Amino acid sequence: MQSSQSSSSVSSGQPSPTPVKEKGADYVYFDRTTAGFSADAIPRAKAAQLKLEHYYKIAVDAAIERNTRRVELERKLAADTAMSDERKQRQLLQLGKKESAFLRLKRTKLGLDDFRTVKVIGKGAFGEVRVVQKTDTGKIYAMKTLKKEEMLKKDQLAHVRAERDVLAESNSPWVVQLFYSFQDPTYLYLIMEFLPGGDLMTMLIKYDTFSEDVSRFYIAECVLAIEAVHKLGFIHRDIKPDNILIDKEGHIKLSDFGLSTGFHKQHDSSYYTRLLESANGVQSPTTAARNSVAVNAIHLTMSNKDTIATWKANRRKLAYSTVGTPDYIAPEIFLQQGYGNECDWWSLGAIMFECLVGYPPFCSESTHDTYQKIINWSNYLMFPDDVHLSHEAEDLIRRLITSHDRRLGVDQIKHHPFFYGVNWNIIRNIEAPFVPRLRSITDTSYFPTDELEQVPEQPSDGDSTGNKDLAFLGYTFKRFTISSNGF
Amino acid sequence: MSFFNSIGPFVEAALVVGNFKTIVMQPKHVDVMEWVAFNMFDFYQNLNLFYGVLTECCTSQSCPAMAAGPQLNYTWINQDRKSVQLPAPTYIDYVMTWVQNLLDDENAFPTRSGRDFSPSFPSTIKHVYRQLLRVFAHLYYAHYPQILHLRSEPHFNSLFAHFLAFGKEYELLDVKDVKGAPNAPAGIGLLWERWKEMGILVS
Numbered sequence: 293m294q295s296s297q298s299s300s301s302v303s304s305g306q307p308s309p310t311p312v313k314e315k316g317a318d319y320v321y322f323d324r325t326t327a328g329f330s331a332d333a334i335p336r337a338k339a340a341q342l343k344l345e346h347y348y349k350i351a352v353d354a355a356i357e358r359n360t361r362r363v364e365l366e367r368k369l370a371a372d373t374a375m376s377d378e379r380k381q382r383q384l385l386q387l388g389k390k391e392s393a394f395l396r397l398k399r400t401k402l403g404l405d406d407f408r409t410v411k412v413i414g415k416g417a418f419g420e421v422r423v424v425q426k427t428d429t430g431k432i433y434a435m436k437t438l439k440k441e442e443m444l445k446k447d448q449l450a451h452v453r454a455e456r457d458v459l460a461e462s463n464s465p466w467v468v469q470l471f472y473s474f475q476d477p478t479y480l481y482l483i484m485e486f487l488p489g490g491d492l493m494t495m496l497i498k499y500d501t502f503s504e505d506v507s508r509f510y511i512a513e514c515v516l517a518i519e520a521v522h523k524l525g526f527i528h529r530d531i532k533p534d535n536i537l538i539d540k541e542g543h544i545k546l547s548d549f550g551l552s553t554g555f556h557k558q559h560d561s562s563y564y565t566r567l568l569e570s571a572n573g574v575q576s577p578t579t580a581a582r583n584s585v586a587v588n589a590i591h592l593t594m595s596n597k598d599t600i601a602t603w604k605a606n607r608r609k610l611a612y613s614t615v616g617t618p619d620y621i622a623p624e625i626f627l628q629q630g631y632g633n634e635c636d637w638w639s640l641g642a643i644m645f646e647c648l649v650g651y652p653p654f655c656s657e658s659t660h661d662t663y664q665k666i667i668n669w670s671n672y673l674m675f676p677d678d679v680h681l682s683h684e685a686e687d688l689i690r691r692l693i694t695s696h697d698r699r700l701g702v703d704q705i706k707h708h709p710f711f712y713g714v715n716w717n718i719i720r721n722i723e724a725p726f727v728p729r730l731r732s733i734t735d736t737s738y739f740p741t742d743e744l745e746q747v748p749e750q751p752s753d754g755d756s757t758g759n760k761d762l763a764f765l766g767y768t769f770k771r772f773t774i775s776s777n778g779f
Numbered sequence: 780m781s782f783f784n785s786i787g788p789f790v791e792a793a794l795v796v797g798n799f800k801t802i803v804m805q806p807k808h809v810d811v812m813e814w815v816a817f818n819m820f821d822f823y824q825n826l827n828l829f830y831g832v833l834t835e836c837c838t839s840q841s842c843p844a845m846a847a848g849p850q851l852n853y854t855w856i857n858q859d860r861k862s863v864q865l866p867a868p869t870y871i872d873y874v875m876t877w878v879q880n881l882l883d884d885e886n887a888f889p890t891r892s893g894r895d896f897s898p899s900f901p902s903t904i905k906h907v908y909r910q911l912l913r914v915f916a917h918l919y920y921a922h923y924p925q926i927l928h929l930r931s932e933p934h935f936n937s938l939f940a941h942f943l944a945f946g947k948e949y950e951l952l953d954v955k956d957v958k959g960a961p962n963a964p965a966g967i968g969l970l971w972e973r974w975k976e977m978g979i980l981v982s
């Protein structure tokens with residue numbers, strides 16, 4: 293095939309290629325030109341080409357995966373001499389049904405009216421979380437709504453979505469599964485698996501502190517969860533008790549992230565810079581004073597109990613606010629000097645402190661003060677006298693809440709004496725310290741639902757309910773669960 | 780240059796190499812209706828994608844008839860069951876709108892769990908297939924140079940070859956439709972022959 297960039301004669305707005313030059317029986321000379329096309333025809337053609345390439349890649353992969361699932365099942369059935377042929381046949385039929393349901397799902401447009409709200413269970417920075425039931429299948433999910441308007445930049449959306457898709461597709465037992473997402477003009481909707489056990493923040497509000505044994509369990513599971521996220525090539529950046537969810541067996545999973553993290557004002561580094569500048573500057577006498585040594589002393593003698601009480605009273609409100617709580621964020625994130633995945637281990641240190649002591653290490657009456665304390669962590673990390681901590685626990689916390697170059701890495705953490713006796717390979721299979729006692733699949737007793745009464749049952753979608761989105765089009769996201777019987 | 784003398788090397792350009800069997804074959808144990816519905820849905824989306832790029836070249840001036848060969852014009856059957864000549868863009872718009880509405884129609888293409896395909900589904904699919912084939916045929920016959928200018932021929936060829944292979948496998952395709960009548964041959968008839976020779980399509 294020949295092509296030439298030389299301009300050819302163009303008549304009446306239509307490209308007219310140079311006539312054929314004979315050069316062998318099949319030889320055609322064709323001048324390619326984009327002259328007669330509108331300005332956006334070229335990028336659109338390119339986009340169509342890329343989409344089709346993607347389409348065929350996925351189609352081939354899907355054929356291979358489908359085949360693998362079938363062959364695996366057939367092999368398993370062939371090896372099973374105890375099972376009757378009839379039951380084997382039924383199992384193959386079942387697989388076919390699931391595969392068919394999966395194909396159907398890809399044609400399915402989902403909208404808000406495909407789900408019925410059972411209960412509002414949570415509130416996040418950009419919207420709420422509800423337990424919902426898919427009306428046609430009766431299956432239960434958690435639906436998170438995100439108000440588009442309140443998310444910062446639109447072009448972040450695509451980037452963030454791609455990240456999230458990888459995570460959601462990871463199939464990791466440590467990450468909450470995402471099944472669908474769709475949107476209407478006002479909101480983005482995420483349909484995830486429902487974890488009925490609530491979150492660690494709610495548990496901490498309820499129990500105040502955990503024993504070292506109980507803390508060891510949750511912190512050890514968090515170590516594995518964070519490790520899993522890092523292995524996938526991600527940094528969570530926002531690990532906090534509100535994002536640590538409890539499944540029906542009492543084990544933890546990290547909540548869907550990547551999506552909101554990218555949008556949070558608090559993660560916008562220029563936001564920090566401004567905050568810090570205003571805090572360091574002399575604009576406000578109080579903030580300036582707090583930064584000086586003299587007032588630090590006052591701060592230290594002031595009744596810590598009051599601070600903690602205020603902090604506790606505001607804990608949930610803080611979780612609902614767009615600014616969020618900075619309590620668990622590593623100092624290097626504020627300082628804009630770049631950071632690696634070590635920042636997640638700092639957060640874990642802060643959570644471990646809270647589990648054992650009852651409040652996070654730098655909690656203050658205002659987020660300003662918290663920033664200041666985190667940046668000057670070495671002056672503010674204090675273990676209260678009235679709480680007894682084992683030497684190992686305190687040591688581990690001190691090796692996590694430290695400068696990033698001295699912080700322990702995952703292998704060192706796993707070998708730390710605090711975790712002596714932990715069998716890292718089976719921890720997810722042992723019995724959890726608190727196993728939620730659930731009366732039904734929609735039991736929401738582990739959520740602070742009474743505090744959420746002002747939240748409407750249904751998200752008020754600004755526009756029509758007829759506005760449906762292809763659940764999968766434009767997303768590489770697909771979810772095949774062998775355990776669930778279609779959707 | 781028309782499609783007939785550019786049939787040369789450009790029709791051999793392909794995005795997908797080899798035979799389409801792997802992605803056309805009905806997966807074992809999977810419901811055939813579901814499989815066909817799923818694929819037709821994608822063919823429609825993908826064809827629409829490329830037609831969207833070519834619409835600016837397909838006007839009632841450039842294409843006063845829905846042509847797919849020198850003597851071959853397709854006619855549209857209107858509500859009064861009368862067959863009418865339409866400019867190609869109008870014809871294609873009718874086809875695409877009609878198919879989109881069918882795809883959105885829960886009775887024709889069920890998506891709800893537990894909802895079955897109606898007994899008339901195979902005949903609906905045949906109709907859809909035939910109309911989409913006509914859109915392909917017109918684009919090849921009337922807009923092939925533009926496809927080349929946009930360097931889209933490997934993609935468009937593969938999409939169409941896949942479409943043909945699929946139609947063949949599920950008996951949606953009438954070879955008459957591909958070749959046209961002896962006195963009114965369809966441009967795509969040449970592709971059909973060529974791709975069979977090349978082994979892209981298995982006869």
Ligand SMILES: Nc1ncnc2c1ncn2[C@@H]1O[C@H](COP(=O)(O)OP(=O)(O)OP(=O)(O)O)[C@@H](O)[C@H]1O
Nearest residue numbers: 414415416417421434484485486487491534547552
């Ligand atoms: N899949 C789920 N199953 C059960 N409860 C959930 C689920 N996802 C979220 N929740 C509840 O809703 C609360 C708020 O959710 P989440 O933390 O994801 O929102 P958010 O604060 O906007 O998130 P972030 O700020 O971390 O992006 C959680 O603390 C938890 O109690």
